[in-house]
Amino acid sequence: MSDVKKVTASREENTEYLNQILPVKESFDIIKRDIMIGGRCSTFYSINGFANDESLLKIMDSFFGVTEDDMPGDANSFSRKCIPYVEVDILEDFDQVLKNLLSGVSCLFIDGYEVGIAIDCRTYPARSVEEPDKDKSLRGSRDGFVETIVFNTALMRRRIRDPHLVMKMMEIGDSSRTDVAICYMSDRVDHELLKNVSDRINSIRTDALRMNQQSLAEELYKRKWFNPFPKFKFTERPDTATACLLEGKIVLLVDNSPSAMILPTSIFDMIEEANDYYFPTLTNIYLKVARGLITLMTVFLTPVFLLFMQNLNWLPEAFSFVSVKDTVNIPLIFQLLILEIAIDGLRLAALNTPSMLSTPLSVIAGLVMGEFSVKSGWFNAEVMLYMAFVSVANYTQPNFELGYALKFMRLELLILTALFNWWGFAAGTLIIVLSICFNKTLSGRNYLNVKLN
Known part of the structure; x- marks a missing residue:
C-alpha cells in the first residue's frame, strides 16, 4: 500500500x-x-x-x-x-x-x-420490505430481504438481540467494490468453517461481482459444470436466515441482492421451508414427509411409468389401468422429453408475460394446447397427466436450484431407461444416489451432512 x-x-x-x-x-x-x-x-x-x-x-x-x-x-x-x-x-x-x-x-x-x-449521511433508493413471492408463509412475519445490505442486517439484528451476533463487512471486486457481510453467532459457529469461508472471500481476485450473489457463489466454490446440485441454500426471508444463525450456520449477504446465502447445507435443509417452523410438531413432521415423498415422485414417477410401459408383463393386474390405452404415434420417451422442454417453455413465457395477461394466457395454454395435443395424436393422455403432476409437484419444494437439479436427474433416468430398460433404470438410480452422497459442499461435507475427505 x-x-x-x-x-x-x-x-x-x-x-x-x-x-x-x-x-x-x-x-x-x-x-x-x-x-x-x-x-x-x-x-x-x-x-x-x-x-x-x-x-x-x-x-x-x-x-x-x-x-x-x-x-x-x-x-x-x-x-x-x-x-x-x-x-x-x-x-x-x-x-x-x-x-x-x-x-x-x-x-x-x-x-x-x-x-x-x-x-456518512447517505440514503439508498430501496423498496419496501415486503414478503417475497417465492418463499411465502401461511403464518409468521411478512417481511423480506431487499437490495440494500444495511436494511437486511437490520432485519436480522432486530430478531437476534445478542452480543454474540457478528456481522463482518468485507469488500470484493476491483471495480464494483461490492459489500459482502459475513453473519454468524460467535458462540455457536463452526470456527474452522468460518475461517475457511473468510479466507476464500479474502482470496477472491475479480474485477466485479457482475451477478452479485451468484458470482460470489461461483467464486467461493468452483464446482464442476456437470454437477447441477446447489452448494448453498438461498432464502429471501429474514426469519429463516436468523433461525439458521441460531443453529450455528453462516449467512452471507451481498449488497444489491435481496436474498441470503446459508452454509453449511444439506439435502434436508434444501427441502425445508418457513411453514415447517410455524406449525405444531405433528403438522411439521407431516409437511416434511409429504414434501419429501412428492419430491421423490417428481424424480421417479415418469421413469417408472416408462419402465412399466416397456415391460407390460411386470405390471400387476390391479394397476393395469395405468397402461396406455390409445395408439402410440410417437414413442413415449420422445413424448416425455418434448413435454419436459415444453413445460419449461411455458414457464419462461409466463415470466416474460405482463402480469395482467399471465393468468388468462396460462389458462389458454394449459387447456387448449393440452386438449388438442392429445386429440391430434401427438401425445397420449396418460403421458400428459403424469407430466402435469410432475410440473406442479416441482413447486412443493422451495429451492429453485434444487428443482432443476432434480429435473436433470429425471431426464438422465428417462434416457437411460429408454436405452437400456431396467438395467438403465438401475444405473440411473445409482447415479442419483451417488450424486447426492458425494456432492461435496463448501463445509467439506456432503448432502447427507457426512464428512468427506
Whole structure:
C-alpha cells in the first residue's frame, strides 16, 4: 500500500487530484461544492441520489456558523466540535476517499487539514420490505430481504438481540467494490468453517461481482459444470436466515441482492421451508414427509411409468389401468422429453408475460394446447397427466436450484431407461444416489451432512 497517494494539507492539491480521477464535469451526479468554513477554503464532494439532502443542509448550515476563532487546529478536533452528526470518519489516503465517496459517503476537504472528513449521511433508493413471492408463509412475519445490505442486517439484528451476533463487512471486486457481510453467532459457529469461508472471500481476485450473489457463489466454490446440485441454500426471508444463525450456520449477504446465502447445507435443509417452523410438531413432521415423498415422485414417477410401459408383463393386474390405452404415434420417451422442454417453455413465457395477461394466457395454454395435443395424436393422455403432476409437484419444494437439479436427474433416468430398460433404470438410480452422497459442499461435507475427505 506504499504507492497509495495520501491526502495533503493543501485543499487545492486534493481537489485537483480528485478532479483528475473523477469525471466531475462529465458526470452530472458527482457534486462538487466549494464553501468557506471558519475562514478556510473547503470543498464538498457527494453523489447525487445517495446523499440525504436534509441532513447535508443542516450540517452545512452549522458550518456557516463556525468562525475563524472556533476553528480547531486538527481535523479530529474539528469533527468532534463542529460536525453535529454521528457517522463521521477521518480518511488519510485517496483510496479510502474514493471508496467512501463512490459508495455514497460525502467527503469534505478543508485547507490546512491533511485528511479527508467522511460524513456518512447517505440514503439508498430501496423498496419496501415486503414478503417475497417465492418463499411465502401461511403464518409468521411478512417481511423480506431487499437490495440494500444495511436494511437486511437490520432485519436480522432486530430478531437476534445478542452480543454474540457478528456481522463482518468485507469488500470484493476491483471495480464494483461490492459489500459482502459475513453473519454468524460467535458462540455457536463452526470456527474452522468460518475461517475457511473468510479466507476464500479474502482470496477472491475479480474485477466485479457482475451477478452479485451468484458470482460470489461461483467464486467461493468452483464446482464442476456437470454437477447441477446447489452448494448453498438461498432464502429471501429474514426469519429463516436468523433461525439458521441460531443453529450455528453462516449467512452471507451481498449488497444489491435481496436474498441470503446459508452454509453449511444439506439435502434436508434444501427441502425445508418457513411453514415447517410455524406449525405444531405433528403438522411439521407431516409437511416434511409429504414434501419429501412428492419430491421423490417428481424424480421417479415418469421413469417408472416408462419402465412399466416397456415391460407390460411386470405390471400387476390391479394397476393395469395405468397402461396406455390409445395408439402410440410417437414413442413415449420422445413424448416425455418434448413435454419436459415444453413445460419449461411455458414457464419462461409466463415470466416474460405482463402480469395482467399471465393468468388468462396460462389458462389458454394449459387447456387448449393440452386438449388438442392429445386429440391430434401427438401425445397420449396418460403421458400428459403424469407430466402435469410432475410440473406442479416441482413447486412443493422451495429451492429453485434444487428443482432443476432434480429435473436433470429425471431426464438422465428417462434416457437411460429408454436405452437400456431396467438395467438403465438401475444405473440411473445409482447415479442419483451417488450424486447426492458425494456432492461435496463448501463445509467439506456432503448432502447427507457426512464428512468427506
